[in-house]
Amino acid sequence: WNTGPRKEIYYEPEEVKAAIVTCGGLSPGLNDVIRQIVFTLETYGVKNIVGIPFGYRGFFEKGLKEMPLSRDLVENINLSGGSFLGVSRGGAKTSEIVDSIQARRIDMLFVIGGNGSHAGANAIHEECRKRKLKVSVVAVPKTIDNDILFMDKTFGFDTAVEEAQRAINSAYIEARSAYHGIGLVKLMGRSSGFIAMHASLSSGQIDVCLIPEDLLQKSNATDASGNVILSDFGVHMQQKIKKHFKDIGVPADLKYIDPTYMVRACRANASDAILCTVLGQNAVHEAFAGFSGITSGVCNTHYVYLPIPEVITAPKHVNPNSRMWHRCLTSTGQPDFH
Numbered sequence: 001w002n003t004g005p006r007k008e009i010y011y012e013p014e015e016v017k018a019a020i021v022t023c024g025g026l027s028p029g030l031n032d033v034i035r036q037i038v039f040t041l042e043t044y045g046v047k048n049i050v051g052i053p054f055g056y057r058g059f060f061e062k063g064l065k066e067m068p069l070s071r072d073l074v075e076n077i078n079l080s081g082g083s084f085l086g087v088s089r090g091g092a093k094t095s096e097i098v099d100s101i102q103a104r105r106i107d108m109l110f111v112i113g114g115n116g117s118h119a120g121a122n123a124i125h126e127e128c129r130k131r132k133l134k135v136s137v138v139a140v141p142k143t144i145d146n147d148i149l150f151m152d153k154t155f156g157f158d159t160a161v162e163e164a165q166r167a168i169n170s171a172y173i174e175a176r177s178a179y180h181g182i183g184l185v186k187l188m189g190r191s192s193g194f195i196a197m198h199a200s201l202s203s204g205q206i207d208v209c210l211i212p213e214d215l216l217q218k219s220n221a222t223d224a225s226g227n228v229i230l231s232d233f234g235v236h237m238q239q240k241i242k243k244h245f246k247d248i249g250v251p252a253d254l255k256y257i258d259p260t261y262m263v264r265a266c267r268a269n270a271s272d273a274i275l276c277t278v279l280g281q282n283a284v285h286e287a288f289a290g291f292s293g294i295t296s297g298v299c300n301t302h303y304v305y306l307p308i309p310e311v312i313t314a315p316k317h318v319n320p321n322s323r324m325w326h327r328c329l330t331s332t333g334q335p336d337f338h
């Protein structure tokens with residue numbers, strides 16, 4: 001569907017109670033999206049806007065209180081990284097969340113999150129329909145990993161790629177300056193290597209880029225949200241490289257940098273800040289148009305609304321047969337390990 005404001009709106013703004021929740025891991029730009037949602041709701045004339053603290057947990061965990069939000073309060077939150085509302089994993093209890101939505105008389109719920117949060121948003125939407133509640137549940141895709149289907153990019157990804165350059169450059173300088181130096185940098189991406197691929201392409205200082213599409217090391221452990229915990233591949237590589245050079249009797253001075261949380265906690269860069277602005281505003285137009293169970297994003301250069309079930313069928317991965325991955329291989333000069 002096309003995005004943007006509609007001539008006819010489904011809700012009477014003065015009667016609306018709108019809630020915003022941020023779930024999952026951090027991504028640069030979360031505060032920009034919260035801020036734009038609040039600004040746009042106020043522009044429509046909504047007076048009752050609240051933030052749900054610490055993700056879905058804020059709906060039912062004792063001691064967590066909703067936070068009244070206004071333009072004045074959120075004016076400057078985009079100047080820092082993180083989430084003004086707090087985030088969390090786990091705690092997805094759909095029926096308790098919907099009980100809480102009902103008790104708080106929420107008409108619009110804005111869920112800012114990744115694949116898991118979208119699955120949660122869809123479950124909440126379905127449960128609201130089942131109970132015949134007129135609640136618009138709309139999502140805004142958030143993930144630095146850029147692993148949401150159909151989206152050209154998600155907010156935070158550009159910032160992560162840019163911020164990763166600092167770590168790559170430091171590793172490069174250390175490696176160049178050391179006798180038999182090697183620099184090793186670990187970047188985030190869970191099961192999708194978009195950050196690593198784009199950071200390699202943009203840096204030009206990388207000799208080998210490894211992506212999880214090639215290298216997944218699964219374990220049986222899961223995090224609070226049920227995501228499989230992958231073993232730390234950076235540390236694994238560090239040990240393997242050291243052992244290899246020891247075994248062949250060649251000195252190697254390996255410097256390992258793991259900048260992942262420094263990258264994730266950054267404030268959004270200019271291009272992500274613009275993306276967040278558009279997505280935040282579109283989410284409000286989406287809710288006022290009466291949509292629910294929908295997410296907004298940028299797909300094939302167009303801003304669009306998409307049904308949540310379509311975008312969560314699977315995470316998006318780097319295609320090892322794609323032109324982009326082959327451009328990366330050409331740029332680094334590494335062999336194709338396939």
Ligand SMILES: Nc1ncnc2c1ncn2[C@@H]1O[C@H](COP(=O)(O)OP(=O)(O)O)[C@@H](O)[C@H]1O
Pocket residue numbers: 023024025055056057088089090091092113114115116117118119120121123142143224225226227
């Ligand atoms: N399949 C699911 N159904 C309902 N809720 C889910 C599902 N998967 C994850 N969630 C909830 O969504 C929230 C965020 O999920 P998580 O996977 O940690 O991050 P992300 O949304 O960034 O992928 C958590 O509170 C989690 O419990």
Ligand SMILES: O=P(O)(O)OC[C@H]1O[C@](O)(COP(=O)(O)O)[C@@H](O)[C@@H]1O
Pocket residue numbers: 023024025026114115142143144145188189190223264
């Ligand atoms: O240490 P945490 O918070 O569990 O997060 C680790 C994971 O978070 C990520 O940044 C993704 O987070 P989301 O799925 O919440 O977007 C992955 O790249 C990484 O594997």
